[in-house]
Every structure is written in C-alpha cells, then in structure tokens.
Amino acid sequence: MTVHNGTTPHTDPAPDAPAISLRDVKKVFGSQTVLEAITLDVMPGETMVIMGGSGSGKSTTLRMMIGSFPPDSGSITILGKDITHARGRELDEVRKQFGILFQSGALFNSMTVAENVALPLHEHTDLDPDIIDIQVHIKLQLVGLGDAADKRPDQISGGMKKRAGLARALALDPKILFYDEPSAGLDPVTSAQIDQLIIAMSRELGVTSVVVTHEMDSAFTIADRMAMLDRGRILKIETRHWYEHLRDLSDAEASERPEDERLIRQFLRGDAEGPITQRASGDAYRQRLGL
DSSP, rough: OOOOOOOOOOOOOTTTTTTTEEEEEEEEEEEEEEEEEEEEEETTTTTEEEEEESSHHHHHHHHHHHSSSSSSSEEEEEETOOTTTTOOHHHHHHHTTTEEOOOOOOOTTTHHHHHHHHHHHHHHOOOOHHHHHHHHHHHHHHHHOOOGGTTOOGSSOOHHHHHHHHHHHHTTSSSSSEETTTTOOOOOOHHHHHHHHHHHHHHOOEEEEEEEOOOOOHHHHOOOOEEETTTTTEEEEEHHHHHHHTTTOHHHHTTTTOOOHHHHHHHHHHHHHSSSHHHHHHHHHHHHTTO
C-alpha cells in the first residue's frame, strides 16, 4: 500500500540489497563497550528478531538503527542511505521511511487516538485535512481500532495503546517498522494478537520489520531470522528453524555443541542451569576477589 503523502521521493535501493545494513558497528559509553563489531543485514520484507538478555546491547542496536546516536566506528545504512553521520534534515528524510512502535506506545495523553495517528501526517505532509482523516481511518481499521478513534489513551487498554502506536507508526506508509519490546506488559492473549498484527504488516504490506524482544514465544511466532546478542556481540544470526532445532536438542546432544550455542539454548529455553548462570557465578566470584 503506497500513498502519495507529499513527502520527498526517495530512490529505492537495489532489490537484492539489504533494507538495513550494519557493518562493524561499535558503541562505547564512558569506559564501557556496549556494542563491539556488530555486523547485521536485514533483507527487504523479512522480520528480523533481535534478542538477548538485559544488558546484551539489543536496545542500543535498535536506537542506533533509528539514528538516536551514531556509532563510534563502523557504518549504518538504511534503504541505501548511509546514516552513520547523518543529522538534522538529512536524517529526518530517512526517518520518514520508517515507523517505530515504542515499548510504552508513546501516545500523547492530551490527544485522541485519531489525533495521535494524524500527527505525523500533519507534521510531515501537505495533505488536505480530509485526506488525512481518511488515512487515519484506514490505519485504525488496519489495526482493529476503528471504534476507538475518539478515545484518549487513558481510556483504552494497554493492548489497544500498542495498536494505536502501531497505527501511528504506519501513518506515513513506512518501508521499515521497528518494534521495541512489543509484547512487554501484555497478557498472553493480547501479546498473541500483537504478534499476528506484526505478521500481517509483513505479509499484507511487505514491510521490513525489526523486533527487539526477550519474549521467546513471540520471537518464534513472528521471526524469519533471529539474531542473538550477548555482552555487546552477536553470537549467531540464523533462521527461526535453526533456533528451533537448537532449542529442541536433547541435553546429551546440546552438550556436544560449542559454548556459544549452549548459551543460546539456555536463553531460548529459560533453563536455570547452563553457561549463562555459570558465567554469572564466576563474575560474582571474581568481583568479590576484586579481580
């Protein structure tokens, strides 16, 4: 679905080129290296799930993809445009081509749901108000919120807020959607509904999706490929089926795998024992010794 919304046209990258490309990306905050030599391609139309435990670097990776801050080294390309050092209007033009669903929904409480969805259209297009109203109606229907247009965020449920946030992310007909923990704080049924919306956006609109999550049920439902981060480095980028196979290995089979794969398997399964917990115990011991 493409709408001529008055924004500046862009030249599409080659069909076989990644929609998003990170090359040897490094990010340091103070004395802490948060990301180290991250290389990742996200292909057009696919859903890439980026996962990892707390402090793994997955949220930092997302923020760098959307241009919140630049890498200390390496490069980031979005839809054929190098945004590594982009600022101001140059970065804004790229941002018009993607939408973001924030963890909280990030809706303005003083506005109705419809007004929240209309905001990007008012700010970034010269469309007639009647056309904007039509576009808002289409986006709300797309996420199943046609009856909630006149309600304020404090009058709807958490799941409806996520849907409203998704409708706003879709306002400018983006080519890429970024999702920050889309299932966080939702009950299992509502979480499953959000998963189905993410799948629908990919299948029906051809949108490229990047989903940051630590919810494994959701990840295995929506992903085409998955990238596992650990302590600022990528352990593995593989298909969902590869991860499913690793998760379902017997303990005897898993014991023969490299440590990184055993660490991934523990994370996927949520096991209490394994390389992650052994490492944490070792870290605590070294800290007590002052090492």
